[in-house]
Amino acid sequence: MTDLSLTSSGTERSVPSAEATTSANMDANTAAAFQTVLNAMRTVDLSSASGETVAAFQTVLDALTSFGQVPVATATPAATFVAPLVAPPVAQPVAQPVAPLVAPPPAPISRLPPAVLAQLRTSAPWIFGSLYITIPPQHLSAIPDPPLPAGEDFQYWYCISKGTFVGITLDQGLASLGTLGVSGATWKAHKSQAQALQAFNQYLDLHMVRVVP
Structure with a gap:
């Protein structure tokens, strides 16, 4: 067999190489197909072929060569979406509820004059004839009777329960x-110490003694 470059016709041209037939833009499958065709055409014996046959053969080669040089469109890979980097939210401290400032209640104002307050007691001795701003924890004790006012047969003792x-x-x-x-x-008036003392101590026993601020 004779390669196309050895044909005797003056019109024949040499067969382009596979490198010229294929294109850089052609995919691998297409390039392999063109290479196979060109390899097969190299083995064709045209030594006894007429000039017209050689010319027609050459036309096919030209067509194949020109087709192989046309850039083959290749699929453009789809752009990969890249999510923008977003900084994670910064955790904010939870505000703790603040208890409202409440002013302390004002101290009770005594309705009693200072001179009277000075006479009141909050502790022992728990005796007859005294006044207390707390409930006595025990019975009041008797004291000697003071002298009667001039011209009087008795004096009143005022029991405040x-x-x-x-x-x-x-x-x-x-x-x-x-x-x-x-x-x-x-409160009640009594004509003797004994009566007033008995009345107050009975109120204590009955838990009826009350101090009202």
């Missing part, structure tokens, strides 16, 4: 002051 202060006093003004403005206030 519910009021601003409690106890027993000879001063009617104090007894009235200790029960002034107190709802359900209780």
Whole structure:
């Protein structure tokens, strides 16, 4: 067999190489197909072929060569979507509830004059004739009777069992002051120490003694 480059016709041209037939833009399958065709055409014996046959053969080669030089469109890979980098949210500290500032309640204002407050007691001795701004924890004790006023056969003892202060006093003004403005206030006049003492201690036993600020 004779390669195309050895044919005797003056019109024949040499067969392009496979490198010229294929294109850089051609995919691998197409290039392999062209290479196979060119390899097969190289083995064709045209030594006894007429000039017209050689010319027609050459035309086919030209067509194949020109087709092989046309850039083959290749699929453009789809652009890969890349998510933008977003910084993770910064955790914010949870605000702790703040208790509202509440002003302390004002201290109670005593309705009693300082001179009266000075006479009141909060501790022992728990004796007859004294006044207390706390409930005595035990019975009051008797004291010697003071002398009677001139021309009087007795003097009143005022027993206060519910009021601003409690106890027993000879001063009617104090007894009235200790029960002034107190709802359900209780005070009573007695003609002797024994009667007043018995009444107050009975109120203690019955838990009926009350101090109302």
